[in-house]
Amino acid sequence: MSVAFTKEDSAETASETLLPDRPISDAPNLVTPEGMTALEQQRDAARAAYDAAMLIEDVNERRRQAANPLRDLRYFAERVRTAQLVPASESPGEVAFGSTVTFERDDDRRQSYRIVGEDEADPKAGTISYVSPIARALIGKAVGEVVSVGAMELEIVAVG
Known part of the structure; x- marks a missing residue:
C-alpha cells in the first residue's frame, strides 16, 4: 500500500475523531440529588465506553470508536465537577427548583x-x-x- 493512501486514511480518521465539545450552558449547573446521580452514571458510562474503545487493536478503528465516548466523558466530567446540588425547598406551596x-x-x-x-x-x-x-x-x-x-x-x- 502506498504511503499516500495511509496518510489519506489517517487524515480522514483524524477528521472523524476530532469531535467538537458538547455545548455547555452559561447558566449555573443546578442539579437535584437525582440529577447528580444521573450525571455521575452518564460520566461512568462514557468512561466505560471509552475504556472499551481503547482496547481495539486497529488504531484507526480505536480512534473512531473512542471519539464519541471521549467527548461525552469530557462533557459529563465537567458537568459533575460544576454541579451545584440544590436541596429541597423549605417553602411548601411555593414553586421552586425541584418542585x-x-x-x-x-x-x-x-x-x-x-x-x-x-x-x-x-x-x-x-x-x-x-x-x-x-x-x-x-x-x-x-x-x-x-x-x-x-x-x-x-x-x-x-x-x-
Whole structure:
C-alpha cells in the first residue's frame, strides 16, 4: 500500500475523531440529588465506553470508536465537577427548583412538571429546565397565581 493512501486514511480518521465539545450552558449547573446521580452514571458510562474503545487493536478503528465516548466523558466530567446540588425547598406551596408544579392552561389543559437542572430536563417525562421560560415564570409563585408565558396564561393549581 502506498504511503499516500495511509496518510489519506489517517487524515480522514483524524477528521472523524476530532469531535467538537458538547455545548455547555452559561447558566449555573443546578442539579437535584437525582440529577447528580444521573450525571455521575452518564460520566461512568462514557468512561466505560471509552475504556472499551481503547482496547481495539486497529488504531484507526480505536480512534473512531473512542471519539464519541471521549467527548461525552469530557462533557459529563465537567458537568459533575460544576454541579451545584440544590436541596429541597423549605417553602411548601411555593414553586421552586425541584418542585413539581401543576398548572391549568388557558385552553383548560392541565399539565404537571418538575423543575430540574438542564441535563435532567425531559418534558416528555414530566421535567423542565429551571431556565425554560415556563419555569422562570413559575418559580416563586404559589397556588392560585396566574402567570403569562408568551401568549398563554397558566394558573398554578398544585405545588409539591
